[in-house]
Amino acid sequence: MENTNKPKALIVIFGATGDLAKRKLFPSIHRLYQNGKIGEDFAVVGIGRRSWSNDLFRTNVRNSLGDDVAEKEIEAFTSHFYYHPFDVSDSASYKNLGILLNDLESDYHTEGNRIFYLAMAPQFFGTIANNLKKHGLKSDTGWSRLVIEKPFGHDFESARKLNEQITSAFEENQIYRIDHYLGKEMVQNIEVIRFANGIFEHLWNNRFISNVQITSSEALGVEDRANYYDVSGATRDMVQNHMLQMVTLLAMEPPINLNPEEIRSEKIKILRAIRGIDEENISDYFVRGQYGPGKMFGKKLRGYQEEAEELANSNTETFVAGKIMIDNYRWAGVPFYIRTGKRLEEKCTKIVVEFQDIPLNLYQEKQSTKSPNLLVINIQPNEGVTLYLNAKKPGMGSYAEPIKLSYTHEAVNSVNTPEAYEKLLHDCMIGDTTNFSHWDEVSLSWRFVDRILKKWSKEKPDFPNYPAGSMGPEEADELLERDGFHWWPTNNEEE
Ligand SMILES: NC(=O)C1=CN([C@@H]2O[C@H](COP(=O)(O)OP(=O)(O)OC[C@H]3O[C@@H](n4cnc5c(N)ncnc54)[C@H](OP(=O)(O)O)[C@@H]3O)[C@@H](O)[C@H]2O)C=CC1
Ligand SMILES: O=C1O[C@H](COP(=O)(O)O)[C@@H](O)[C@H](O)[C@H]1O
Numbered sequence: 001m002e003n004t005n006k007p008k009a010l011i012v013i014f015g016a017t018g019d020l021a022k023r024k025l026f027p028s029i030h031r032l033y034q035n036g037k038i039g040e041d042f043a044v045v046g047i048g049r050r051s052w053s054n055d056l057f058r059t060n061v062r063n064s065l066g067d068d069v070a071e072k073e074i075e076a077f078t079s080h081f082y083y084h085p086f087d088v089s090d091s092a093s094y095k096n097l098g099i100l101l102n103d104l105e106s107d108y109h110t111e112g113n114r115i116f117y118l119a120m121a122p123q124f125f126g127t128i129a130n131n132l133k134k135h136g137l138k139s140d141t142g143w144s145r146l147v148i149e150k151p152f153g154h155d156f157e158s159a160r161k162l163n164e165q166i167t168s169a170f171e172e173n174q175i176y177r178i179d180h181y182l183g184k185e186m187v188q189n190i191e192v193i194r195f196a197n198g199i200f201e202h203l204w205n206n207r208f209i210s211n212v213q214i215t216s217s218e219a220l221g222v223e224d225r226a227n228y229y230d231v232s233g234a235t236r237d238m239v240q241n242h243m244l245q246m247v248t249l250l251a252m253e254p255p256i257n258l259n260p261e262e263i264r265s266e267k268i269k270i271l272r273a274i275r276g277i278d279e280e281n282i283s284d285y286f287v288r289g290q291y292g293p294g295k296m297f298g299k300k301l302r303g304y305q306e307e308a309e310e311l312a313n314s315n316t317e318t319f320v321a322g323k324i325m326i327d328n329y330r331w332a333g334v335p336f337y338i339r340t341g342k343r344l345e346e347k348c349t350k351i352v353v354e355f356q357d358i359p360l361n362l363y364q365e366k367q368s369t370k371s372p373n374l375l376v377i378n379i380q381p382n383e384g385v386t387l388y389l390n391a392k393k394p395g396m397g398s399y400a401e402p403i404k405l406s407y408t409h410e411a412v413n414s415v416n417t418p419e420a421y422e423k424l425l426h427d428c429m430i431g432d433t434t435n436f437s438h439w440d441e442v443s444l445s446w447r448f449v450d451r452i453l454k455k456w457s458k459e460k461p462d463f464p465n466y467p468a469g470s471m472g473p474e475e476a477d478e479l480l481e482r483d484g485f486h487w488w489p490t491n492n493e494e495e
Contacts, residue, residue, distance in 0.1 A: 016046025112142025292464030
């Protein structure tokens, strides 16, 4: 990692007229600027086919920032933005881009540092990477980094080919594969909660933990991403990347230090230890669903198949729940349950670590329901940690009741949690690869989900099987009930 003091760089965004640039990238760069994480020594070059001028590009950047930014500051900020239209599959056009970058480099004193951010459909990744190398756009004087958006491939084989193309132009340590969950404050906090607290780390194993539950539910439906989502589905969209990344952070051994290589190496060991599921046993471990019509907050909602013309008769899963077993010394026998889906009851990402009950619970009979100790890590929308304990019910008699010890970031005035993309962009600028996915992680994750997807592709599902606004199909509940567990509620109000 290099000097972290106000990094200097040219940021070239391929796909700068698109949704991701507008919703995430421009606001993140702005927050870095506003918070003094970057100074004046940067410029952004936007690329798309639309014939926009610099002025129109700057107006779009400005519109992406919301209303509460001072006019003078906006002007100073947007003056760092330049638009350069061309079709990225036209190899000859890269020469002019190179000339522009050289000019801006000397105007903005960026010391030859270049970030190429590929915010475009994956079929362009290989072409762009190769052209950047072929036309000498990788820097001779500073560093060059390639940031790649998800999805990284459609299955293991396509991901392998894509990786081959990219690595023929960039070294692995120059490639930053984004998984924006790794930029979330509370996902990064998993390591700290585990490794900075004796009371958890000593109990963090199969002798004391009965199961772990990771839920990432979304209230939104497919929105205007039908074309992408219908070929992806929830397994590729969320499980292969975000959900498995959270599993590895929860399950990995303590690294010998906090260097990216050491952390990554521990995460990879977990991915290697995840039990591969035989085709005939898939339904014992994974279930899928697709939402039908339903209701949320009293409002009627359409089913997935009615949300867009091209979705009629779709067999794509909008919900997945699964049981992941990690066959190593620490976790043998402990299920890690995951579930994620669209059009669920509410937007919520939460991890629940359920501890085993004590050998003889003197208060069990006096409590109406079983109340194991739970450690809840609230990733979003609330950010914080809640520990559920049992304590004496105030008053006469000797009854236990569950109580909770809660910490929320929102309650602490000074906390201004940076957006995931803001953190990841800054990490990329300072050369910190910790929160990006290495090819070994991507490939092992694909190998795991490929088996499930292969089996599902051979069977016609009985879709839709859950109403919009519910928490998914019954099969997801049965998955846990078979093991004597149940999903802990995700109710945001509760925490
Ligand atoms: N949007 C999101 O919330 C998220 C997106 N992603 C990923 O980010 C990437 C971009 O997504 P998103 O912004 O939504 O996509 P959009 O469809 O909104 O944008 C696509 C961009 O690519 C440009 N483009 C397309 N073809 C060409 C071409 N031949 N030459 C030059 N530019 C081209 C378009 O510019 P023009 O039309 O001007 O040519 C546009 O700027 C995808 O990989 C997506 O999976 C990942 C997570 C979330
Ligand atoms: O990567 C993706 O993530 C979002 C959910 O992200 P979050 O930060 O809002 O939890 C999901 O909506 C999208 O389908 C997927 O591509």
